Amino acid sequence: MNAFQKSFDTATVSSVLARVAERRPRIHCLTNTVAQNVTANMLLAFGAIPSMASHPEEVASVAAGAGAILINLGTISPEGERAVPKLLEVARAGGKPLVLDPVFVELSPLRMRLAEEALRLSGIVVRGNATEMQALAPRFALAPSATRVTTGRIDRIEGPSGVVDIGHGHPLMTKVTGLGCASSALVAACCAVEPDPVLAAATALTAYGIAGEIAAERSAGPGSFAMHLIDALAGLDQATLATRMG
Template sequence: MSAFSEKLDAAGVASILARVAERRPRVHCLTNTVAQNVTANMLLAFGAMPSMAGHPDEVAAVAAGAGAILINLGTISPEGERAIPKLLAVAQEHRIPLVLDPVFVELSPLRLRLVGDVLASFDVLVRGNATEMAVLEPLFVPKRDIVRVTTGAVDRIETEGRSLSVAHGHAWMTKVTGLGCASSALVAACRAVEPDPMIAAAAALTAYGIAGEIAAERATGPGSFAMHLIDALAGLDEAALAARMS
């Protein structure tokens, strides 16, 4: 089946970034402890607000007011496992969009089972790398309307009958821990202000990729790259986007 391939221009990306900056959506992140700090800093640089409670007895209360919910399995714990059904229920009740990041699902039957639980929810976007997304292919078969985002040198954003691709970024983005996880949080931030999940994902990944290109020009290695990436993301404007999207 052929998919209609769309394209987002700099004004389109800038318009979504402006909405994030104005509305300051809170993204509730049940995410891994390795990536929590850089994820929160990327959300703040983007103009969004992070919250990261995971206690099963409070996670629903804290997530209830969020604009989007991220579930990332990177260091899933027994407590986090108990928090997931509570997050799915609160997402359903308050119609909060979900983003799932199936870190290392290829290594763990537990994670594959949890992915299945999340995919049964109503409004889920999945963001993973090629290895992770390949493992999930069978789960996607009965759910062709799920938005699947496969990041890499070129990011592919797909759902039934539609596709977008984003060709921005820098190889150093794979040399700093948590930068893939943070991209999922930025997709969630855009999804909080943009009803079309395909467009939301494309906007987030374009902005992030371009920030990465700017950072790479300033950095002398992956350590300084991470810092410049936060600065570049915080300073991104439509002119900078347009200059690199032509």
């Protein structure tokens, strides 16, 4: 167990979550059409505020007041392609945290090009599954300050401040469309209030994973699981975190 893992405890997670609830950061999400609704609901349950403007002529002005930005490439459109550089510039000029979700980047030269543009942003956080992160691995030379968040049965977070593995979650989280995309938005919400992106990502995935465990205990299948996940995320408290984190 590394030094970061040893220092990552219930009090740390609770502190970051309390700041999200207190400050209610707005997270600007350029995200895929499949995941918009669930992403917005998860952010609200988490204590954050979603905004979803995607038109290239307004996206910069809407994102300028946000606490953090999410770029999700899941259903990238011609308008989205033009919006991405504008969001990158808002993040660069304003020093805003930005999370990239490189959905299916391994399948599309367009997505790979947009991901490469994003990786030139200092301090970026990239949240993807193992296949997506493996496809991007050679490009991380462009982003020595990036935090890499690889989600799966065990989530691994690697960044400038250390490495941490998160073992919370439930298989039903892979059976509902958009839940992975929503996790990227929760990482962005924590990044809006916590300057260490490794700690922010670890907090978001711990809270989300524990909420998934609780939801699975209450549900009969994927449909009711999605409903219970929102409730469980909204109802997380320090006592629950302490019990589940051990």
